[in-house]
Amino acid sequence: MDTVSATAVVPSVVTATGHPLQCAGAWAVAVLARRSRPEEVTAADLDRVVAVVVEDAVRAAIAEKGTAAYDWWKVLFALYPNSKATHSKRPRDAAVLREALTALFAPDAVGSSAGGWPCTFCGARAGAVWTKSTLPMFDTNMALNTLPPNVPGWPVCRGCRVAAWALPYGAWVTAGSVTVLICEAPGVEREFVARNVREARRIMQLGFGARRSGARPELSAVRAVRALRSAVPAAATLWTFKNDNQDPWLRVVRTRQSLARFLAVVDGNAEPRRGWRLLELSLTKRGRDGRVETSGPDEAARLLFESDDGRGRSLLRHLHHLLHPREDSWNERDRAALTRLAFTYAEEILGMNPHLEPVATLVADWIEHGSGEPRGRLAEYRRVALNDYHLGHLLNRAQFRLMLDGRPVAAGPEDWRPFIERRPRAWEHRMLLAARVIQLLQERDVKVSDAAGSADEETERLVEQPILEPADGDFGDEMGEM
Numbered sequence: 453m454d455t456v457s458a459t460a461v462v463p464s465v466v467t468a469t470g471h472p473l474q475c476a477g478a479w480a481v482a483v484l485a486r487r488s489r490p491e492e493v494t495a496a497d498l499d500r501v502v503a504v505v506v507e508d509a510v511r512a513a514i515a516e517k518g519t520a521a522y523d524w525w526k527v528l529f530a531l532y533p534n535s536k537a538t539h540s541k542r543p544r545d546a547a548v549l550r551e552a553l554t555a556l557f558a559p560d561a562v563g564s565s566a567g568g569w570p571c572t573f574c575g576a577r578a579g580a581v582w583t584k585s586t587l588p589m590f591d592t593n594m595a596l597n598t599l600p601p602n603v604p605g606w607p608v609c610r611g612c613r614v615a616a617w618a619l620p621y622g623a624w625v626t627a628g629s630v631t632v633l634i635c636e637a638p639g640v641e642r643e644f645v646a647r648n649v650r651e652a653r654r655i656m657q658l659g660f661g662a663r664r665s666g667a668r669p670e671l672s673a674v675r676a677v678r679a680l681r682s683a684v685p686a687a688a689t690l691w692t693f694k695n696d697n698q699d700p701w702l703r704v705v706r707t708r709q710s711l712a713r714f715l716a717v718v719d720g721n722a723e724p725r726r727g728w729r730l731l732e733l734s735l736t737k738r739g740r741d742g743r744v745e746t747s748g749p750d751e752a753a754r755l756l757f758e759s760d761d762g763r764g765r766s767l768l769r770h771l772h773h774l775l776h777p778r779e780d781s782w783n784e785r786d787r788a789a790l791t792r793l794a795f796t797y798a799e800e801i802l803g804m805n806p807h808l809e810p811v812a813t814l815v816a817d818w819i820e821h822g823s824g825e826p827r828g829r830l831a832e833y834r835r836v837a838l839n840d841y842h843l844g845h846l847l848n849r850a851q852f853r854l855m856l857d858g859r860p861v862a863a864g865p866e867d868w869r870p871f872i873e874r875r876p877r878a879w880e881h882r883m884l885l886a887a888r889v890i891q892l893l894q895e896r897d898v899k900v901s902d903a904a905g906s907a908d909e910e911t912e913r914l915v916e917q918p919i920l921e922p923a924d925g926d927f928g929d930e931m932g933e934m
């Protein structure tokens with residue numbers, strides 16, 4: 453029974469599947485076709501998208517080396533190194549190239565004579581088989597012989613073939629790598645793709661030289677999550693890969709599900725928002741000419757992602773190094789802001805609810821009132837603050853000292869167990885404790901350093917600027933939808 457009744461729902465020509473590359477490509481098709489979702493794309497839309505993709509590829513394939521237009525060829529080469537548009541022996545005649553590329557996206561044959569293979573990605577009937585020359589990340593020389601013998605390639609339907617070549621529009625691209633985003637909240641995927649489609653146009657016109665230095669896909673992804681203003685828990689995952697003939701690789705980083713909630717809390721509260729700006733400014737590096745070389749907002753966004761191999765940097769570790777430099781230079785307000793940011797991250801992202809006050813008070817009391825100079829005891833505490841064993845010793849001594857002196861003792865061994873036991877998040881407990889201890893001392897006017905931590909007007913102006921905004925501007929990023 454293969455007959456189709458007149459009232460049957462027309463199957464969509466493009467479906468976003470769970471495959472990260474296909475999914476990014478399907479969203480790119482939707483954005484290029486000005487549809488709100490891939491499922492709304494019509495066959496006529498697909499024709500128009502094919503024309504755009506082919507024309508852009510033709511222009512890139514015949515561009516002179518070293519021109520801005522040639523940069524799009526580098527993008528295509530990173531994805532389809534052996535295709536008709538990128539091969540070193542490609543024709544330099546636009547008409548010949550156009551015909552060859554258009555043929556890749558020919559409609560699937562319909563009717564009973566059509567091939568019976570389901571599409572590798574979406575399961576729709578596929579009229580073509582594709583191999584690695586046209587499919588990114590398929591069958592690289594790192595993974596040979598993945599096709600069974602006598603099988604000419606993977607069946608791919610027209611919608612997924614167009615998606616595979618719309619991919620560079622929907623991905624964050626560099627001259628050698630591609631990053632796609634997967635998120636449980638589809639609106640985030642669309643937002644990320646829409647930003648990249650605008651960026652693709654800029655690369656084609658102006659080349660990579662026009663991209664601000666230090667720009668990173670993580671900031672684009674974080675801004676996409678934030679733009680949704682949704683409290684729905686949804687993790688964002690970034691897949692970054694290189695697909696050339698020599699040395700392909702893949703790297704995956706992801707955020708926690710509670711990222712949107714964390715961003716909302718930081719955005720909506722002056723103290724952690726100030727902390728986030730201070731973090732961004734601490735990560736900003738400028739060259740001698742004053743131009744940004746490392747962008748703080750981009751680097752800060754990176755700290756919200758964790759890599760599967762555990763090699764990523766940690767936001768709390770970075771905040772700890774910021775809060776405990778050798779020469780303490782934070783004034784009370786800025787220290788409070790950075791400390792509040794650390795607590796917000798621990799609560800919203802890590803789900804921690806640390807009970808710090810009794811133990812922090814004990815340590816601060818001991819530093820303030822123990823024998824000798826407070827500064828010497830502070831130095832001693834800083835040395836052991838992150839070490840479970842030595843911190844336990846210090847807490848015992850502090851308790852004993854205060855008791856001998858007849859002072860109130862704010863905490864006992866029950867209170868400090870979470871800080872010295874070897875269990876998950878113990879390091880984070882100790883880090884937050886150290887932040888709170890220094891903050892308490894500063895509130896009590898215990899002199900903990902020589903630096904006054906004064907802030908000049910220019911610094912204050914920078915701190916007051918909005919968070920997650922690159923310093924040198926990102927023209928086009930905030931332009932309306934296409």
Ligand SMILES: [Zn+2]
Binds near residue numbers: 574609611
């Ligand atoms: Zn398909």
